Amino acid sequence: MPEVGLLRDLLLLIGLAIPIVALAHRVNAPPLVGFFVAGFVVGPYGLALIDGPDQIETLSELGVALLLFAVGLELSLAHVRQWARSVFIGGGLQVGATLACVSALALAVGIPLSQALFYGALVAMSSTAIVTKAYADRGELDTPHGRSVLSILVFQDLCVLPLILLLPLLADAGKAQWTTLTLELGRGLAIMTLLVTVGRLVVKWTLDRVVLLRDRELFTLCIGFFGIGVTLVTSTAGFSIAIGAFIAGLIISESEYGLQALSDVLPFRALFSGIFFTSLGMLLDIPTVLDQFFMLVALAGVLLVVKVAFVSGGVLAVGGTLKTALISGLSLAQIGEFSFVLAAVGGPLGLFRDGDYQVFLTAAVLSMMATPFLIRLSRPAAEQIGAWIGRPETTDEAPAVEALHDHTVIVGYGLAGRYLARVLKAAGISCLVVEQNAELVRRAREDGVSVSFGDGTRHAVLEHVRLAHARIIVFTISSPIDERRGVALARDINPSVRILVRTRYVRGIDDLIALGTTDVVVEEFEASLVLFAKTLESYEIPINRIWREVESVRTEHYGLLRGTTAPNLTLDALKHLGIHEALELIEIEEGSAVVGANPTSLELRRRTGAVQIAVVRDGTPIYQRDAAFTYRVGDTVVLVGDADSLGRAMTLFRSGGVSPDVPDATPVGGRPPTKSGRG
Numbered sequence: 001m002p003e004v005g006l007l008r009d010l011l012l013l014i015g016l017a018i019p020i021v022a023l024a025h026r027v028n029a030p031p032l033v034g035f036f037v038a039g040f041v042v043g044p045y046g047l048a049l050i051d052g053p054d055q056i057e058t059l060s061e062l063g064v065a066l067l068l069f070a071v072g073l074e075l076s077l078a079h080v081r082q083w084a085r086s087v088f089i090g091g092g093l094q095v096g097a098t099l100a101c102v103s104a105l106a107l108a109v110g111i112p113l114s115q116a117l118f119y120g121a122l123v124a125m126s127s128t129a130i131v132t133k134a135y136a137d138r139g140e141l142d143t144p145h146g147r148s149v150l151s152i153l154v155f156q157d158l159c160v161l162p163l164i165l166l167l168p169l170l171a172d173a174g175k176a177q178w179t180t181l182t183l184e185l186g187r188g189l190a191i192m193t194l195l196v197t198v199g200r201l202v203v204k205w206t207l208d209r210v211v212l213l214r215d216r217e218l219f220t221l222c223i224g225f226f227g228i229g230v231t232l233v234t235s236t237a238g239f240s241i242a243i244g245a246f247i248a249g250l251i252i253s254e255s256e257y258g259l260q261a262l263s264d265v266l267p268f269r270a271l272f273s274g275i276f277f278t279s280l281g282m283l284l285d286i287p288t289v290l291d292q293f294f295m296l297v298a299l300a301g302v303l304l305v306v307k308v309a310f311v312s313g314g315v316l317a318v319g320g321t322l323k324t325a326l327i328s329g330l331s332l333a334q335i336g337e338f339s340f341v342l343a344a345v346g347g348p349l350g351l352f353r354d355g356d357y358q359v360f361l362t363a364a365v366l367s368m369m370a371t372p373f374l375i376r377l378s379r380p381a382a383e384q385i386g387a388w389i390g391r392p393e394t395t396d397e398a399p400a401v402e403a404l405h406d407h408t409v410i411v412g413y414g415l416a417g418r419y420l421a422r423v424l425k426a427a428g429i430s431c432l433v434v435e436q437n438a439e440l441v442r443r444a445r446e447d448g449v450s451v452s453f454g455d456g457t458r459h460a461v462l463e464h465v466r467l468a469h470a471r472i473i474v475f476t477i478s479s480p481i482d483e484r485r486g487v488a489l490a491r492d493i494n495p496s497v498r499i500l501v502r503t504r505y506v507r508g509i510d511d512l513i514a515l516g517t518t519d520v521v522v523e524e525f526e527a528s529l530v531l532f533a534k535t536l537e538s539y540e541i542p543i544n545r546i547w548r549e550v551e552s553v554r555t556e557h558y559g560l561l562r563g564t565t566a567p568n569l570t571l572d573a574l575k576h577l578g579i580h581e582a583l584e585l586i587e588i589e590e591g592s593a594v595v596g597a598n599p600t601s602l603e604l605r606r607r608t609g610a611v612q613i614a615v616v617r618d619g620t621p622i623y624q625r626d627a628a629f630t631y632r633v634g635d636t637v638v639l640v641g642d643a644d645s646l647g648r649a650m651t652l653f654r655s656g657g658v659s660p661d662v663p664d665a666t667p668v669g670g671r672p673p674t675k676s677g678r679g
Contacts, residue, residue: 009050012042013278014271021274032130032337033369035274039281050282064341065245066265067273069227071128071157071338072249073262083151085439086318090148091155094314094332098124101306111353114170118351121163122343122360123303126311127336127368128153134375135331143479144437145327145378148315152332160338161192161246164345165239171349191237192247195230199251207257223261226252240345273337280340280361288355289362296359300366307333319438323455326382330374334367335360379481405469407431411456411486412476413440413449416502420474421449432465457486462493472498480508484515491516519554529553541585584610584646588635591655596630608652609645614638 017038024034042049099120106116131149140146203226210222230251231244252261289296312329316322339360347357408424408431410417417433421444424431433449434456435441444451454461456477467473473490475483483501490499501512502521509520529550536546588594594602605611614621615629616636622629631637631653639649 010275012049013038013275016042017274017278029369029372032127032277033365035277036281036284036365039278040284040286042278043282043284045282045285045287061241061344062272064242064273064276064344065231066268067276067337067341068160068242069245069249070262070265071160072246072251073253073258073265074249083147083154086148086151087155087158090314090318090320091152091158092314093317094152094310095124095156095159097310097313098306101310102303105302115351115353118167118170118342118346119356119360121166122339122364123306123335124159125156125336125339125342126153126307126332127334127371128157129337130334130368130371131331131375134372138375138480140479140481143477143482144320145315145324145331146479147437148318148320148324148328149331152311152314152328156336156338160341161243162189163342164243165189167342167346167349167351171346171351191234191239192243195233195247196251196254199226199230199247200254203251204255207255211257219257219260220264223252223264242341242345276344277337277340280344283357284361284365285358288358292359296362296366299359300363300370303335303363303367304333304370319441321436321455322386323379323382324436326385327378330378330381331371333374334371335364339364404430404432404466406471407466407469409434409456409462409465409467409470409473410476411435411473412478413437413444413451414476414478416476417474418444418447420476422447425449434461434465457482457489459489459493462489467497468494470494470497472500474500474502476502478502478504483508484511487512487515487517584639584641584650586637586639586650586653588631588633588637588653589655590633592631592633592653593656594631594652595633598627598630600625600627602652604639604649604652608641608648610639610641610649612637612639 017035020038020041021031021034024031024037040046044050099117101120102123103113103116103120106119107113111119131153135146135149206222206226207219210219227245227248230248231241234244234247235241252258308326308329310329311332312325315325315328320328343352343357343360346352352360408429410421410431410433413421413433413435417435421431421433425448431450433444433451434454435444435451436453436455438453441451441453452461452465454464456462456475462473467490473494475486477483477486480503483503487499487501490497498518499516500519500521501517502523503509503512504523506522506525509522512520532553533546533550536549537543599612599615614623614637615631616622616638617632617634621638637653639646641649
């Protein structure tokens with residue numbers, strides 16, 4: 001039974017891939033390399049446990065389709081519009097220049113034009129899966145080089161569909177007129193545009209009604225129906241199922257249900273894409289690779305230089321700094337997984353010369369294996385190269401920098417930096433933003449914010465913005481490496497400066513504090529503290545005590561929330577008394593003028609209009625007036641009155657509070673000259 005043989009081969013492939021991919025994780029190599037190794041081991045050039053890769057050809061094609069379906073789901077056209085300049089200028093220059101350069105090199109060694117263009121397209125793609133995972137693990141997706149890398153990867157993803165459409169035309173380039181080929185390409189693009197336009201409306205209308213039923217299985221069935229349906233339409237029109245899957249994913253991603261659809265597909269994508277890459281590994285001929293080893297290493301080195309040069313050029317063209325450009329170039333120097341998708345489509349069309357597929361496969365695997373190490377070395381290498389060629393980080397002059405004193409320096413003009421600059425400006429506090437993303441620098445200037453272009457973790461830049469004379473510096477850059485380096489440098493330049501770091505990464509709190517950070521603000525923890533405060537308000541706990549406890553959690557660096565300290569909150573919750581709007585609870589603070597005074601001599605009602613109905617001490621309410629009773633720090637005073645009278649009364653009990661300005665007011669604790677009163 002052939003089905004039993006297929007199941008046996010699948011079991012063998014997946015079973016062997018598990019330990020090999022696990023080992024790849026342990027040595028910090030991309031999982032794709034593990035799939036390649038597993039394929040080689042079981043393939044005809046390895047142990048020959050599976051004699052022919054054709055036995056899983058159908059499943060590998062399905063793996064390609066699911067891979068492209070997931071890419072379509074992840075590719076948001078909203079992001080493309082938001083990052084349009086970086087995507088189309090930076091990405092366009094990188095893909096176009098790389099394709100042209102590699103094609104020219106191929107033509108120079110006698111490769112025909114159609115195959116030369118095909119090879120250029122293979123080299124132009126980089127690995128979205130490897131790079132984004134590495135950046136996510138390092139917490140650098142929100143950094144300037146992270147945004148540059150993502151912009152170029154988005155453009156490459158957009159190019160996958162047109163390139164797949166072009167491959168059959170390249171294969172027939174010598175047999176058909178260019179007019180015919182152009183018309184065929186136009187027909188394909190028109191069909192795709194019509195599918196996306198109509199499909200977005202149909203998908204949204206349908207899913208809007210399906211989700212009302214709150215049936216997860218029905219939702220998943222609809223996603224599968226649309227995916228298969230679009231794939232069938234494109235196949236009927238003469239295109240591959242991979243193109244249909246990509247278009248289906250793109251259609252669904254433009255609805256608000258794209259994220260849920262992606263979560264449903266990802267487990268299957270991981271399985272079938274693994275089978276696809278394993279099937280490619282079965283084609284890896286190690287004896288041939290060893291015979292041509294030095295030539296292959298040299299070729300991989302040439303490709304690395306070409307990719308670094310053109311990726312860096314694309315980043316520089318949209319205003320990135322030299323350091324950002326070089327880090328981006330080294331990060332995208334590999335050949336990507338979609339190059340294998342193109343190779344899978346172009347191979348049967350005869351676009352590979354004899355023996356070239358092995359060269360491509362080996363060079364691609366070598367570049368992928370080098371990627372984690374290149375990303376790790378990219379920052380120091382970029383800084384060293386910048387020093388060698390005499391291009392240190394520079395800044396654009398911000399208005400009146402020389403006059404700044406006692407100001408705030410904000411490093412980063414993302415959302416957090418933008419909002420902080422806005423409120424400081426409204427409060428009349430002078431601030432200066434340091435940002436190395438050219439688009440964000442332009443936005444800051446449009447917002448009327450003083451800004452300097454440069455890297456806020458560099459000594460020359462921080463000196464330029466007069467950090468030595470600043471009161472506070474705030475890092476909002478969401479890059480653990482840059483945060484730590486910036487904090488250490490800022491503390492060295494100005495030992496007395498207050499340093500605030502907004503971070504998303506809990507694991508970095510202790511390191512930042514050790515380096516000299518004054519306060520660390522963790523987004524998730526701050527949200528928890530606000531929820532904590534709002535909850536306590538519901539229990540009528542005095543607002544000053546609530547915020548004192550919140551501040552105590554911050555002071556010990558969120559130890560309670562991180563589970564590194566034992567709970568030690570001393571909150572006495574008073575139940576609702578049925579007069580919520582008229583009642584206020586105020587805790588007497590250290591330094592309050594009423595400490596040691598008697599409630600009778602205070603004349604609270606005459607002086608403020610509020611009435612004291614009780615004092616809570618050590619959890620016990622005291623209602624009776626006693627001439628010997630005096631207020632103590634920590635007592636909770638229960639007051640009733642209207643909003644104005646309560647507001648006046650509360651000033652008496654706060655630290656440093658003074659008597660409100662009312663007629664016949666007397667010093668706190670004293671007596672009026674003509675009459676006595678009761679609070």
